[in-house]
Amino acid sequence: MRVDPLLTERLVKSLLWCLTGLTIFVLIFIITFIAIKGLPQLSLSFLWHDIEDMGRAGGIFPTLVSTLYLTLIALVVASPLGVGSAIYLTEYTLEGWVTRLIRFGAECLAGVPSIILGLFGFVLFVIKLNFGWSMLSGGLSLAIMILPTIIRTSEEALKAVPKEYQDVCFSLGLSKWQTITRVVLPCALPGIMTGIVLSIGRSIGETAVVLFTAGASLRTPTSLFDSGRSMAVHFYILAREGLSMPNAYGTAAILIISILLINITAYTLMQRFLRKYQ
Amino acid sequence: MLPVKIQVRELTFHYGSHCAIQGLNLDIYQGEILGLMGPAKSGKTTFLRVLNRMCDLIPNVRIQGSVRLDDEEILAPHYDVDSLRRRIGMVFAKPVPLPRSIYENLAFAPRLQKKPQHRDDLAELVENSLKAAQLWDEVKDRLHDSALKLSGGQQQRLCLARTLAMAPEVILLDEPTSGLDPISTARIEETLTALKKDFTIVLVSNNTKQIARCSDKVAFLLMSRLVEYGVTPEVFMVPKQKETDDYISGRFG
Numbered sequence: 001m002r003v004d005p006l007l008t009e010r011l012v013k014s015l016l017w018c019l020t021g022l023t024i025f026v027l028i029f030i031i032t033f034i035a036i037k038g039l040p041q042l043s044l045s046f047l048w049h050d051i052e053d054m055g056r057a058g059g060i061f062p063t064l065v066s067t068l069y070l071t072l073i074a075l076v077v078a079s080p081l082g083v084g085s086a087i088y089l090t091e092y093t094l095e096g097w098v099t100r101l102i103r104f105g106a107e108c109l110a111g112v113p114s115i116i117l118g119l120f121g122f123v124l125f126v127i128k129l130n131f132g133w134s135m136l137s138g139g140l141s142l143a144i145m146i147l148p149t150i151i152r153t154s155e156e157a158l159k160a161v162p163k164e165y166q167d168v169c170f171s172l173g174l175s176k177w178q179t180i181t182r183v184v185l186p187c188a189l190p191g192i193m194t195g196i197v198l199s200i201g202r203s204i205g206e207t208a209v210v211l212f213t214a215g216a217s218l219r220t221p222t223s224l225f226d227s228g229r230s231m232a233v234h235f236y237i238l239a240r241e242g243l244s245m246p247n248a249y250g251t252a253a254i255l256i257i258s259i260l261l262i263n264i265t266a267y268t269l270m271q272r273f274l275r276k277y278q
Numbered sequence: 279m280l281p282v283k284i285q286v287r288e289l290t291f292h293y294g295s296h297c298a299i300q301g302l303n304l305d306i307y308q309g310e311i312l313g314l315m316g317p318a319k320s321g322k323t324t325f326l327r328v329l330n331r332m333c334d335l336i337p338n339v340r341i342q343g344s345v346r347l348d349d350e351e352i353l354a355p356h357y358d359v360d361s362l363r364r365r366i367g368m369v370f371a372k373p374v375p376l377p378r379s380i381y382e383n384l385a386f387a388p389r390l391q392k393k394p395q396h397r398d399d400l401a402e403l404v405e406n407s408l409k410a411a412q413l414w415d416e417v418k419d420r421l422h423d424s425a426l427k428l429s430g431g432q433q434q435r436l437c438l439a440r441t442l443a444m445a446p447e448v449i450l451l452d453e454p455t456s457g458l459d460p461i462s463t464a465r466i467e468e469t470l471t472a473l474k475k476d477f478t479i480v481l482v483s484n485n486t487k488q489i490a491r492c493s494d495k496v497a498f499l500l501m502s503r504l505v506e507y508g509v510t511p512e513v514f515m516v517p518k519q520k521e522t523d524d525y526i527s528g529r530f531g
């Protein structure tokens with residue numbers, strides 16, 4: 001039996017439309033759910049006040065600071081390492097067993113469940129290196145978690161830069177390093193930034209890793225060696241222990257809003273940068 | 279007799295086990311245009327890439343023989359290739375403007391070299407190079423627009439101007455007009471003829487008529503060997519080798 005190609009076309013199109021619609025529906029559902037439950041809790045005092053009565057009352061200021069601290073440490077450590085490795089892999093080595101081994105390693109690292117990374121961070125940073133439950137331990141563990149993403153996305157971005165650009169630069173007498181910093185990196189920056197922004201999102205939302213390594217102290221961390229709980233951990237504890245569902249949803253709303261804001265800012269900055277370079 | 283700028287002796291080049299140039303001997307004279315012609319895969323691009331050591335970027339290649347620039351061996355292992363490439367500029371077959379403004383395309387390499395110390399000098403260098411490549415009149419009002427918006431012919435002249443801005447001694451051109459219309463081609467040819475008093479030029483072209491029009495000397499490569507070399511009108515009028523005759527009159531290639 002012959003199938004009418006026009007009919008198949010229509011069927012496939014509506015099927016794909018349904019699948020896309022379903023994805024978007026789930027996304028919208030989650031966001032509205034959190035918004036309905038969480039937004040009424042929000043107020044300036046919720047943002048600026050300390051946690052009181054284990055989270056049943058007061059605000060979430062300490063968790064904001066902790067989240068910021070952890071994410072910044074993770075970024076400051078993982079971005080140079082990740083982008084540096086990607087540059088090394090794409091520009092300074094030939095494709096061979098060494099690069100394949102490194103890439104395989106990074107892929108394995110990406111596949112490690114976060115609870116195990118948390119345990120690893122606990123053993124290495126908290127116990128062995130004696131950093132204790134602290135921002136430093138948490139940030140370093142998060143750095144390990146996001147490193148593979150940053151390497152992978154940076155590598156793809158670097159590889160996408162036309163080889164001809166490098167030929168041109170070399171033919172103009174630029175050294176390899178000049179070529180990389182002046183031409184290759186600016187071209188690859190949008191892709192690299194995408195990876196970094198994704199990683200920020202993951203760090204902000206990560207629970208298991210941070211719970212094991214940064215602890216869950218209610219105080220506002222003031223130094224690298226202070227313990228503290230991130231927003232995600234706070235949400236987890238509030239919800240799990242049934243301390244206060246409204247405050248849990250309030251925290252979740254802030255979490256989602258911050259990730260949205262970061263994405264929007266990064267996107268705008270990127271657009272501006274692209275306009276300057278083209 | 280003009281002085282020899284580049285002297286090539288017994289040059290043999292391998293990609294892995296594939297031989298792309300075999301036992302090449304050739305003199306390139308200062309202030310002349312050497313036209314290099316030959317059918318596809320005869321090793322023309324490879325030869326240019328040896329002259330400015332761009333071949334170093336390809337893995338698994340083997341070079342034997344000697345290439346001397348102003349009587350200095352450039353194939354020596356620790357030769358400073360970055361400065362060599364500033365002395366021997368190259369324009370590729372496909373024009374590749376960098377994703378920046380027209381001005382930046384020309385200015386960024388000299389600026390890194392700190393050649394013109396002052397901003398005004400740099401602007402003057404850009405202007406002069408664009409004028410030399412006969413592009414100035416077309417772009418002088420939009421120097422800060424993206425170079426990617428230029429037409430193919432303009433892009434190729436931009437690439438030529440970019441090479442000129444480095445003030446090289448030798449310019450290598452690899453089929454610079456292969457993708458261009460006759461008018462753009464004519465403009466580039468005019469430009470080359472005007473440039474040869476200041477530069478030594480090696481022009482690779484598939485177009486034998488172009489070689490006949492522009493070059494002072496001509497070399498014919500066939501299957502990685504140099505078959506014929508001589509003064510242009512002589513080679514085109516009375517070729518010594520039968521293969522050259524066949525190629526020029528379009529019987530193969």
Ligand SMILES: Nc1ncnc2c1ncn2[C@@H]1O[C@H](COP(=O)(O)OP(=O)(O)OP(=O)(O)O)[C@@H](O)[C@H]1O
Pocket residue numbers: 293296297298316317318319320321322323324325336484
């Ligand atoms: N990067 C490379 N790796 C391996 N072999 C190569 C490479 N570049 C060229 N070759 C081979 O070397 C030989 C000469 O190539 P080359 O590019 O020098 O020819 P050409 O004369 O410039 O040809 P065309 O007119 O098509 O541009 C060809 O057989 C080609 O397959």
Ligand SMILES: [Mg+2]
Pocket residue numbers: 322323324452
């Ligand atoms: Mg070629």
